[in-house]
Amino acid sequence: MTALHVRALAVWTPRFPSLEAFGERRASEPSLPAASILGARARGRASVLTRMIAEVAARAAEQARLELSRARLLVGSAYGEMETTAQLLAMMGEGDGALSPARFQGSVHNAAAGVLSITTGNPGFSSCIAAGAATTAALLFEARALLAERGGELLVIMADEKLPAFFAENPAFEPAAAACVLSAHAGAALATLRSFEPAHEAPPAALAELGPTPVAPMLALIDAALRRADHVVLPAIAGALRVGLSYAAPQSEDA
């Protein structure tokens, strides 16, 4: 079975806008993601979801010294471009129901991946997946298969924006995005995801600070890596997935 070596991590939420702020649970005033990689025009048209994805993609790629113009990209989102979809649903009930073409093309699940590919000139592999609360587990399955097939590195992102008012009967959660660069090679790994087995324990509860975001399992995985935990349990569609982690021994000062 393919081990996944973690070469970079990134987190962005409105109140925890960096990996460090998230790791220390150091909250700040809510902000929007800068998403400077998109350029002013694309950023102005982009949804919060697309901006979050661009932000964590750029940060993780920079940390791993991975060129976004060449990176393979795997994006997970439980619900995708919800705010844009809700705007289109509202337009359908107004006047003759004509839709905005810009909104329509921005409503697809792979909108952010498309914008990133176009912005960075990347003609390589990208894919976008969804599996509800099990999306992080699904990302890891797809990542293992991809790295077994193609080797090299993979930029994996999980993001969801807040639910529109139409779905307000569901518990609210904050927007969140998290990314990691996974490699088939062990060099310079922050952590290694070394085993993947059916879990006999329940996944951890959602993070109290963020509400029940579908990104919580990815954040739990990142939290486990930051705290050098030996495993994390992720929800799956059927049951749960226990991911075992290991870490290279720290180099001594005089080595």
Next chain:
Amino acid sequence: MQRPIAIADYSVCCALGRTRHEVAARLFAGEQALSPAPFALPFPTLCGVVPGELDPPPAGLERFDTRQARLALEALAQVRAALEARIRRYGAERVAIVLGSSNAGLDTTERSFARYARTGQVPPATSLHERYAFSAVLELLATATGARGPMLFVSTACSSSGKALASAARLIRAGLCDAALSGGVDALCEMTVRGFRSLGVLSERACRPWSAARDGINIGEGAAFFVLEREDESAGPALALLGCGEGADAHHMTAPHPQGEGAERVMREALAQAGLAPGAIDLVNAHGTATPQGDASEALAIARVLGGVPVVSTKGYTGHALGAAGAIEAALSALSLEHGVTPASAGAAPVDPALPIRVVREPARSALRAVLSNSFAFGGSNVSLVLGRLA
């Protein structure tokens, strides 16, 4: 070259019919199946609507009832025996479900939203998790079949289910599962019909891929499921998924690269994965949506990669089933391989003389060795599949 993945069984449910037998009969007879939209629109168009009443989910699973779920169950019914045999053979944890969809449960949600917009009250049948989200159909199928392996939806707009088949093949090759239920499902939605109208690419008449008179697409719906497994476990002489190519245009959100560079790359990658020379491809089931720009760029790419190979677009029969199109067209390609029949490219006459490809004008009977099927999408997402037979 990658190992081929055996197709143990497959199903298709689209405007042409609800079973492989119905679909093959009408496809090879050249019967187009486009009809007026089943909902009120302020403009004319035709759609590819699955005929008849679809059964709701069985008792205990009614909470998942959407048109997408009904289409998925219709496609499942045809391959259920093969899937259950793989679950018995390999164990439930070793059987994956990997599907593609662009719309998820939008068909039901848009009706709920219309009531919400009028009344301010969210209708009681609305459910984010059970009727809107992609995961709803995964939960439905996992419960209905007992499969417990890796489960995911690929959602990359109109390349979704082609990429789902590529993903399932990858999971099997990597040893992460032994078999998979894979394919795609999308139900007709008012939003997508109106959305393509807003982009100026929706035809008011029956679409005419490759024709000099082509003026845009028709939206369709449907589902096609494949039971895939390791080729060394197949009882043979099975059809097989021989290769997949995936990539991006990196050009524009909705317009293809004018020279078809991204399309060319994925076709070449699919051939390389299959270990086949271009001359081994006997038929291309093209993306061929009937937009002036899309057909022109795809034709250039096909001509560069495959020369004068026969090319068909089946969207003139079914409409464009969006996230399900890749799987439906893979199933139609499998029908051509199985029956040794190349369908005519419906609506193509008079073929655009500027297109450098050999469009199939009349159905033809001849043994086929391998078929290449393309799907291209918003965001520049491209996928190409090669189907053939196990050696």
